Amino acid sequence: MPQADLILLHAPAVYDFRERSILYGPISDMVPSTSVFEMYPMGFVTIGEYLERHGIRTRIHNLAVRMLNNPRLDVERELARFTPKAFGIDLHWMPHCQGAIEVAKLLKRLHPHIPIIFGGFSATIFAEELVAYDCVDYVLRGDSTELPFLQLMRIIKAAQPGQSLSTGFEDVPNLSWKDRSGAVFHNPLSWVPADLNHISLDYQYPMRGAFRDRAFGSYLPFKSWAGYPIVASICSRGCDHNCITCGGSHSAFARHFGRPRTAWRDPELLARDIITAQKHIWGPFFLLNDFLMGGETYACQLIEKLHGHLKNPIGFEFFGPPPGGREAGRELYKLLDKNLPSWSVEISAESHDDAVRAAFGKAHYRTSDLEDTIVDALACGCTRFDLYFMTGIPKQTESSILATGEYVRGLYERVGNDPRLKVFISPMAPFLDVGSRAFDAALAARQTGEKTDYELLAATLEEHRERMLLPSWKQIMNYCSASISSDALVESTYQATYDINQVKQDLGLIDVEQAKATGQRIMQGRDQMRRLDEVLAGTGGIAASHSSEQAAALKALLAEFEQVSKAAPAKKDELSWNFKVSPSHLLHDAGVLLNQEAANIKAALKGELSSAASSYYQPDSEALAE
Secondary structure: OOOOOEEEEEOOOOOOOOOOOOEOOOOOOOOOOOOOOOOOOOHHHHHHHHHHHOOOOEEEEEHHHHHHHOOOOOHHHHHHOOOOOEEEEEOOOHHHHHHHHHHHHHHHHHOOOOOEEEEOHHHHHOHHHHHOOOOOOEEEOOOOOHHHHHHHHHHHHHOOOOOOOOOOHHHOOOEEEEOOOOOEEEOOOOOOOOEOOOOOOOOHHHHHHHHHHOOHHHHOOOOOOOOOOOEEEEOEEOOOOOOOOOOOOHHHHHHHOOOOOOEEOOHHHHHHHHHHHHOOOOOOEEEEOOHHHHOHHHHHHHHHHHOOOOOOOEEEEEOOOOOOOHHHHHHHHHHHHHHOOOEEEEEEEEOOOHHHHHHHOOOOOOHHHHHHHHHHHHHOOOOEEEEEEEEOOOOOOHHHHHOHHHHHHHHHHHOOOOOOEEEEEEEOOOOOOOOOHHHHHHHHHHHHOOOOOEEEOOOOHHHHHHHOOOOEHHHHOOEEEOOOOHHHHHHHHHHHHHHHHHHHHHOOOOOHHHHHHHHHHHHHHHHHHHHHHHHHHHOOOOOOOOOHHHHHHHHHHHHHHHHHHHHOOOOOHHHOOOOOOOHHHHHHHHHHHHHHHHHHHHHHHHOOOOOOOOOOOOOOHHHHOO
């Protein structure tokens, strides 16, 4: 089968996770993926679709999922068989910093002449350090790299086999690169599109690719996706809010990604993305970013465009109670219920404590406002309301964290113990977001000696990579809070998680057996952390040079924890929404398969392979400009 021009490759958080034992604890409990963080970013879909639309054959290869599904997978042999024009590796979220670089090193050893391209939020922030690695040839910076990626791939693809690439790179916006001498150049971050109408989150692209490449497992977004096919769409890039620890806040976008204002996707195009995807995917949809930031007209247009077309459940991320007061919120919920068959709401409130939430950057509402909007949403037909709290945020003390359980009990009483309200808590781990206001302030404080909300334990990319190999999530964290010690943070996080689970059990909101199993798992995790601390204390700590006997004791303890974890894996049933498969989904998917098979046969007869790009798009003038 002909090779792709570009392979977008997603690495596991830690490359050799199959040979290591690390106590990850609750750091992945609030996402569908495992602690390997095998879920690739949505940018893979928008970039892949955009490139294929313009003649660059692109393949997604989720190496992390392949390694999870096949413990005996020979990774070197797997990657050696690929010979594309270039590899693209995401460094969007920092938990992938170790695995992404290690996979890049392996690829460069196997394919020394194939360029390796990095991109993503974290790659942008660490572009200067990243491009200095021998295994990295290019870094595409910014939050929107579809067009720069196309321009770069055209240069790479036009080169003759074995030809040294040396010209044209200075014209690619957002590109960091090295010339033949090794000199590093950072082109201006000049491609920051004002809207998102040039891209499409078209889930037909990965489906066609999976059929075309005979590689279903390589395109899976995360390990358990086939059993729980949740999909996300995004209405905007950028944010109007300025939460202090968020790497996607307004100030972070302005400082690091060149985006002074939020870019929106036209509601008609966004609705089309969602409606098209639901023909093929039967799971729930989740709309990332708060579409209410776009204003009342934008929100109403999107809801009305979905009316009569959307059958799948859909969840909306809100950054607080709807603006305009309680009555405006009620009207919004009524509009959602009138136009959509099954809708849900998610709010990350961070804390029940108004002072803590204000310090975090969410002073635009109070806990009483939050409670009112939960009551109103449930009264208007909301299918479920997910409420998230977080530990480790500025000004948050141990007593504030430990008070969360009783607050949640009172909140459930306020809503009549309605099981549609789902409350969760998790730590800010493993890292304080690089590029956030808090991270940048702590980074500056290293030079000035000023006191800030956090002390950084890792500042550079390499320091973060080293921490990813430490024995537990407490040691991996890249920060210490000025308001609470790391030991107290871990202990209180486990206790608050246990308390919320106990509240749900006491009120009959979750299955008793499930609640008991969850409670045992939480306390087991806390006890494991204590035992690990004792071993580390006896061996001189994580920075000590351990004797072979001490190293063996630490390894044996972690191996024991891993076996226990495998015997009783964490269940995420409460995170899952209900959905059902209809015959129409199977018919549409069969149609995609048959069309792609016909294209494969036709291409084989011609000696080439069609990319079968999206039919409802035409190449745009900016992309075609040379």
